[in-house]
Amino acid sequence: MTGSIGYTSPFVPPEWIDAHRLHPLRLCPSLSSTSATAGICPFAEAVCHCQELKACAGLVLTTTCDQMRRAAEMLQRRHPRVFLMNVPVTWQSPASTRLYTEELGRMSDFLVRCGGRIPTSAQLSDTMRSYQSAREQLLQSRAACSAREFTQAAFKLPQTPDITPSSTPQGVPLGLIGGPLCREDFYIYDMIDQAGFRVELDATDLGPRAFPDRFDSTALGTDPLNELARAYFSAIPDAFRRPDSLLQDYLVRQSTSLGLRGFVLARYLWCDEWHAQLGRIKENTGLPVVEIDLGGQDRSPQRIRTRLESLMSIIQ
């Protein structure tokens, strides 16, 4: 394994990078260098200043939001190798899936330029099986660990999760929804636990919502690249997708099957896609939702504590 390839989006398959004999490095940027500029997403800005970039042979960002697209353009002016993957917003037409698959092909050329090697089908299948196995192990250990521990282990995939079972998390079951998180904002998980909840559903970019579908074993053997594209592109629900029915259906299904009592929507200031979901989620699930905006100048925990207390009082 040679250089590292940094990425942030769940639509970038780490298996693809790994199969090219490069190390996929999921970035967890820090807010410390961000300027709280009006209109600029703190997460996107944090990616531009991420210290881990210095060690990366390349960086893959996606067009899943306009802010990240613009951040990629900024980075392309400074970083020698930045690949902007066009992830289609529409998902229901065969042309969109084909475009996603073609983008994986284009990414492959980029990865080769970063020192990678084009994998054979067999190498890709093996890598995909290994990641799938690690994800399944992680999912099986979900009940025995906190949501924060789960998320931190997910960053290290495909390393086998090293989770020491702790006492089963207690608390009122809720869903945590949103996009990515900077490292300073992982404390949200702790605050949710302290407020008497447990994150039964982690529907952020770091949780199971953003995992690909299970690979079909037959397709893995015959056409792993297309299977990789299907499992990622066709299956991951997200706020940016049009229509957003994949996400709405997922949340309704999960809230019923997991017995959720409410949702916390955690999104970065200026993130329009997730902000606009607040009304949709309330209407579709019928559950109370509180929104927490992150990354602004006021980062006091008290603000979040108050929102969580209000959610608890609504539920009770």
Next chain:
Amino acid sequence: MNRTPARITLDDWRLRFKEMQEGGVLQPSYGGPLERHLQDGDRRLSSLRFDNSPAALRLWNFLLTEEKRLFQARESGKRIIATMKDLGTVPVMVYSMPEAVAFYPDGAWWVPCIEMSYCELAIADRLGIDETFCPVRAMIGAFVNGGHFPRPDLLICSVGATCDDFSAIAQRLAALDPSNSGPFDILWWEIPARRRPEDSEPAVALPGGALAPRSQVAFVQSELERIRAALSDLGQTPLTDDDLSRGIAAANRVRSLLLQLRRIVYSSDFCPMPALEMLIAEMLAIHYCSDRHETFLVLNDLLDEVSRRVHHGQGLLSPESIRVFWVNPVADLRMMNILEDAGGRLCGTDLLFCHAIDLIQESVPPMEALAQMALADPMVGPSSDRAMRICREAADAAAEAVIVSRIPGASHCAWEGAVIRDIVQRLLRIPVLEIEVPSISDPLLPALRTRIEALVETAREKRDAARRDR
């Protein structure tokens, strides 16, 4: 019925209209005194200043009667198609069909400014689309209250390399059912982020000068084919290549007029047409204000007027006015008056839809031409491409300053402004001002005016220094 060109108030127009009537100036069917629009609720008109020509009156009446025209189109059985975000491409297809009208609900972003009302914005707030979104959020209010346009027969929205606000707002709209007629069913189509072709990739030169990979043009063409199928279905008759070729030719006739108008106005020493009317005229290119034929006549009148003024050496502003290239449309129209009050004048624009003004290729099959046009959208490509085009056009126009008008809450503006500023300052070495203009900017007007005046002064000092050095 010609007079010395001047910018006049709505009150002045009362007298002027009377003179025109007495002088036998004919009005189109939608014509009449401007003040009737004030009485209809367009309260912003009382604080604007307008060009005093019959051509400008026609332009304003045309703009301000669009809502009525849409309801009339519905009553007469025409198909009403709401096209969203793409700013120029889909209307060319729609107007290639018989008995169909396209309009941009996005245009509702001006409703709060023109009516000086927060009504549509309050509806958006209640739906969770608050002031952190761009002023186009008024669109969702307009759909809910149904007062500005009839419920469309088809809604078509481009997504992908578009701003997040619009995409989020359109999705919020999609689930609504304000009149119990069923939710708004949107036909989403993908416009991918335009990228530079890689070395080995076949490339296409787009209108406006950008390059794109042929594969991207082909993809967009396939998306437009989905739209063609939907329009054919709606119209119950196939929309053929011949229809589209005729539609493109008609679109180009309008665009040619607008290009001539811009060339004459922006290159003239005497500024024969004010910035506000030029902004409105350019907006007509996007969807013809729901009447393509009339747009042609309105622009033709404006062109005749400015040609006459230039011929007679007549203008509205001092030849010493600082030549300003304006980037992005403004939510509050008064900014165009303020630019001129502060000693500036427009010498060029990029209002986010250059691709709707450039001529569409007629030498390639029509769907391919439309795909190229859609991909040439300045929003779809890198900000640096947009900045380079701005530099080229600003240099050609001998611009002495650039104003980048940020749209509050728009996901692209916060990033783009810095890129455009850096590139313009580096290549053209002229001052660049970034301002943010909300829909109703009354409390901010003094500060905005001061900043534009400071820009004008800076540019004037630079000009004076250059003259001294010569």
